[in-house]
Amino acid sequence: MTLSEHPPVPLSGPRFQTDPTELYxxxxRDHGAVAPVVLDGDVPAWLVxxxxxxxxxxxxxxxxxxxxELWNQWDAIPADWPLLPMIGRKQPSILYTVGERxxxxxxxxxxxxxxxxxxVLKERAERFADELIDALCAKGSCDIIAEYAMLLPVRVLASVYGFAEEQGPGLVTALNDMINGQEGALEGQQHLAESMVALLTAKAAEPGDDVASRMLGNTAGFTVEEVAQDLMVMLAAGHQPTADWIGNSLRLMLTDDRFAASLSGGRHSVGEAMNEVLWEDTPTQNVAGRWASRDTHLGGRRIGRGDLLLLGLAAANSDPHVRADAGRLTGGNNAYLSFGxxxxxxxxxxxxxxxxxARTGIEVLLDRLPDVDLxxxxxxLARRPSPWLRGLTALPVTYTPTPALGVLG
Ligand code: HEM
Incomplete structure (x- = not known):
């Protein structure tokens, strides 16, 4: 075991917002490839x-x-610990299921x-993206995060999962309220959970060409409640990182000259910017986590049975052992760990x-607002104060006002 003279690193604070790459x-440098960290309330963990x-x-x-359940810290965790919903205990979704099941x-x-x-997916993504742009194109200015990126993925996912068009806006509000974790969060979660059960009940009676019906037709013995749990994960775990992928890619294109060409008409650098974001500014920075099932060694550290290991995806992507070129364009290389x-x-x-x-959302925005600028x-531009999901609080832009297309009208 390599003993470090440096104290454990608090996994919080402004540096996750401002310059996480330098922080990692x-x-x-101080701790090596596996670092002792402390979570809210001085709860110890390892950051890989x-x-x-x-x-x-x-x-x-x-x-x-x-x-x-393997965690050796459960006795020290208060019932109102803020990270409890994320770490999860006795949660019946796929996230905490192991082995063959x-x-x-x-x-x-x-x-x-x-x-x-x-x-169909692309057509729906285009249609909802056009609808959102219609609501803001005549104004000449908007916040891309609140008025576009945070509204698009959930709308498209709800549609392909099987929800009726008119349920879309209610699901968007409920999910964003739940994610914001403030007023309306519990009501939002409640609305989503009820909507999933109602969707599955309707699709059991009358299956359609959608994700919910396909899951019901192939449950592998899982109950309808478990399928509802997983649909919830697929909506919540899918929406926010995709919204951040859109926001972080547009930020890169609006602030970095290497990607500016796409703003004047070319589309090829949209994919390059999205790929670059996965390497350098990935939405899912850190993931909690994994638990050691027995005493072991990792990266020169002795890991105890039941210790929590956090997956440092963003840090691993910039590990100098694999990225001698860190900071340069990453081209078509997709060996990042951004999806785990x-x-x-x-x-x-x-x-x-x-x-x-994400790609359709970015392309439609650039097509419809070709002179968009910061x-x-x-x-x-500020980031949300989270060491977990990395995204902007706002992306204010201006553009020449244009009339709406009225796609859905
Ligand atoms: C359509 C959008 C998406 C859907 C439906 C979705 C769904 C899921 C699901 C169901 C899981 C759990 C897998 C399991 O436990 O076996 C998962 C894991 C994960 N997703 Fe996604 N996801 C989406 C988009 C994204 C995006 C855009 C990112 C980041 C760029 C991302 C990053 C991750 C990571 C890192 C994990 C692994 C967590 C771990 O290893 O514990 N996902 N996703």
């Missing part, structure tokens, strides 16, 4: 920052389990998502759905 570099070590952890779901469950989700016709790795990674069809929604100096 310093943590790696090394690319190789993260690969090792995510490739061995038996030793590094997704089962939060997890493989079956992931298969139910992947097969249902694979059934989405890519042309191994059995519990983001399902491949989910990654494809997210990519289509309304504030780049240095004033």
């Amino acid at each position: 570099r310093q943590i790696r 920052l090394g690319y190789r070590e993260l690969h090792q952890v995510t490739s061995d779901p038996t030793l590094f389990s997704r089962d939060s 997890h493989r079956e469950r992931a298969n139910v989700i992947s097969s249902a998502l694979e059934g989405i016709d890519p042309f 790795h191994g059995e519990h990674r983001c399902p491949f069809p989910a990654q494809e759905v997210a990519e289509t929604i 309304a504030v100096p780049a240095a004033e």
